[in-house]
Amino acid sequence: MNLSMRWLKEFVTLDEMPMRDFTEAMTMSGSKVEGWETEGGEISNVIVGKILSLEKHPDSDHLWVTQVDVGSGSPVQIVTGAQNLKADDVVPVAMHNSTLPGGTKIKKGKLRGVESNGMLCSLGELGLTKHDFPYAVEDGIFVLQEDCALGQPICEALGFNDTKVEFEITSNRPDCFSVIGLAREAAATFDKPLRLHQPEVKAGHGSCAGLIALRVEAPDLCPFYSAKVVKNVRVKPSPRWMRERLRAMGVRPINNIVDITNYVMLEYGQPMHSFDLRFIKDSKIHVRRAKGGETITTLDGVERRLTENNLVIADAEKPIAIAGVMGGEYSGIVDDTNTIVFESACFNGASVRITARDQGMRTDSSSRYEKGLDPNNCLPALERACELVELLDAGDVMDDAVMESHASSERRRIRLDADWINRFLDIRLSEQEMKTILKKLDCTFDGNDILVPTFRPDLVHKADIAEEIARFYGYNKIPATALPGGAQGKYSTYQKFERTISDTMLTLGASEIMTYSFISPKYYDKIRMPADSPRRKSITISNPLGEDTSIMRTTALPSMLEVLSRNFNNRNPAACLFELAGEYIPTEENKLPIEKKTLTAGMYGDGCDFFTAKGMAEQILEKLCVFGYDIEASQEESSYHPGRCAVLSLNGKRLGVIGEIHPKVAENYGITDRICCFTLDVDLMFATAKPEKTYVPLPKFPAVTRDLALICDDEIPVLKLERAIIRGAGNLLEKINLFDVYRGEQIQSGKKSVAFSILLRSNDSTMTEEHTAAVMKKIMKELEKDGANLRS
């Protein structure tokens, strides 16, 4: 909301102070200033001058050499190309070393050999339009008809020097969307009296009874409706003071009638509307819900289909305005308008909001209504509009108004509980001091009851009163105290578990990523998720920004691949990444989904392969003390390479997957490198982790190492051989280390050679040669059962 300082000062006299002090104080009392600017602030050294003479330029057929009196005694010679000047015209003169809007600098120079000591300006060159000065021409020098002195700075002479302040008005304060509302805040902030003006209408042009009939058929959506008739309308430009104020508030002046409605809306915060009586069929105004299928062509020329949710102003047969939003095309003021009806009404905020939203047109008017306006403001605003009609000689105001009220003018009562407020805010004000603050805000009192003005619907509870006291006492004068001690802050076990996952992944060289939780359903195709997979059933956003972000992911794998792909395309040679990613698994209709976390890791480059990913997964599981999981080769994971994928399970539940990404999936993401990923179910890991550690004494006796070179069928997994060794060695086994797997020459086809180094240690003696040999024999027996023999 813009505010003209000149307009504000009509209602409250402020001491002279720098703008910065004004904006600071207003901000700190709750009306936040976003910025301010002085009109014509960029213009300097442009003054009023009078053309003394014009002569044709000797070397040009379109240039003129003028002598201009700028009040300095000696005339200034300026060359101009404008053709609309004559002697005695008063014009804006940009002198040597002047600045125009946009930062244009004017300096003296020669035009075709003739000295020119400045420039004569048009409206546009001063940053103005014909709306600001309707008498001026647009394609020529601005010939002033203002009362001004030669040599006077142009902005002063034109009144183009108001300061406009931009306020951020919060949604609870519709009253502050007006000059009077902000003036009230300013008066309270600076402790100055607020001078409100009581509109006076002379009227005397007869009763409007019979001219217009009103019926409010939807009183729930229209608590108050009033209208007044103005005859013999004289449409013309409004006076300069009104145009100036409108301009400073960011509203374009049009003509006196339109300007009056805008002026009153800005001053009172009450939207006004004017109808041409000719276009009100049978002179009947019905405020009613639209009938299904009804249409209206609004002022902007758009035909709109209405529903029963839309409140309209209708005549005997059709809607002539969408209430509180926009008028119909014939309701505007045209040159031959003779009689108008001024409407000042209050409509239900929620209803206006829904209508404006459904019709896709938010207007100045609707944005005010939707915050909830005071029905008691309608009549004063209507009176003010009629007063302005008379002041501007814009028409003849008829004596009475038509109105229908379903609103209460009674003030809400809130008990002033000074003790509670003092305790709540930790301040010490007397009841009297609180009343003084509240009085500035137009509150009155009945004993200890506060009577809240009807324009403050936000004041309901004593906490609301506390806020009013606090902001005028000063938020920054309230002390700052520490919370009582004794509370123990902590992280939950789960939060610590997550932290351990994250820290371990970082230690292992993976960097953390964060990705959007919503994806495109097409991403499931990209990772080759089977068409009948239950994981395709996702929570769907009904109003997504786009298809790419339209469903909540049930797997974070596509998000990871997306990031790897982006890195690959950005020519990063390697990446190793992880995310503790949320996944959203739908449950029942109308129930919230299960939100679970999955540790998702992905990598490419730097020679990483399946075993890099597997090693990382094993290490994280070890660090988290998740033991006893099974690992099995799987060809079922469609996103992964069928020969390079393993599924991890724990107590019959799926713990995760490790694998190289299927080349077709990699291709879908445009990655030509091998990508390896793993996923681990965080909740399952958390449920089974046994992080209690006990110390195991360091060994007292030396260990013996034996190497085993085995030969077996190629199909036998190494894990099977390791398990055989574990069975054979029993508790003497300290460590198995696989150091070679070989297929090829010297090995029968279909077979492979596998070599392990085995570390054996006894807790109670040094292993003897015989003992060791016996254990190795047992190990071999187990291995032979599983189809492995010593390589000879």
Place this chain on the structure above:
Amino acid sequence: MKQELEAIREKAMRELEEAKGQQVLESLRIQYLGKKGELTSILKQMGSLSAEERPKIGQLANEIRAFIEQDLVKRAAELKEEETARRLEKEKIDVTMPGTRHELGHKHPLSIELDAIKEIFVGMGFEIVEGPEVEYDYYNFEALNIPKDHPARDTQDTFYINDNILLRTQTSPVQVRVMEKQKPPIRIISPGRVYRSDAVDATHSPLFHQIEGLVVDKGITFADLKGTLETFVKRMYGEDSVVRFRPHHFPFTEPSAEVDVQCFNCHGEGCRLCKGEGWIEILGCGMVHPKVLSNCGIDPEVYSGFALGMGLERVVMRKYSIDDMRLFYENDVRFLRQF
């Protein structure tokens, strides 16, 4: 015999001095002192000496043996020293060559700052509570004093799943869930992802992170709110930070405030960073609205409390001078490695 012994001493001295390497030294030891060594073989002839001469020659022979032994040790030490010096010389490297580095993982900048913020609040006695991101309309809006058709719903453009379920637009619903379940005293923060239908650009993202805090107890005052947040700001931005509380409006708090920190760059003068205001808005807060307390089954006549909320992305962007929010979700490793 005496001359012979003296000659051996002379010869041994000379040869030892010239000896190069430990092996030469060892063969010299054997040559002189070994069982078949020169000194031994002379001593074997001792029997032919007179009883008078025998002890003298014997003494001399022992002296010479001791002398040679001593020389051997000395020479061995010298040789070792030389050898070490040679090795050190040979092993010289160019220490300006780059070190061998291990790839370290980098924490996401949003995590780094979120952890820092959590740490501060845990230090002040807060617990961390998380809640669902796909949430009921009731918890996200209604319970927070934002009924259907409230204008505040317009400013938080919401992603809906259906009429009752949405993607939370704030982490405040967690506060409601906590208040429903737990009797005061309550002292929590709830960080997490929130969603608003803002198209992606340098300063907007349809998904971002919020951290909200809630304190409810008997006798909690606006002064407690100020004290807690001042402490937070000073721990976050430094002890010399200047803080101000400015009236504002949120539907779920009353009185409400926004907290500004004096611009770190210009110290209140006004500059580009603070858009000329001299202050930078960092969080919103207020006393929990009595209606919200009673919606959650807490008697506002007995208890009071305060709530606060801030956006994580903006905190991190300001701290590291990051000018584009998209970088957080693009996860280019060249970006991640900077943190």
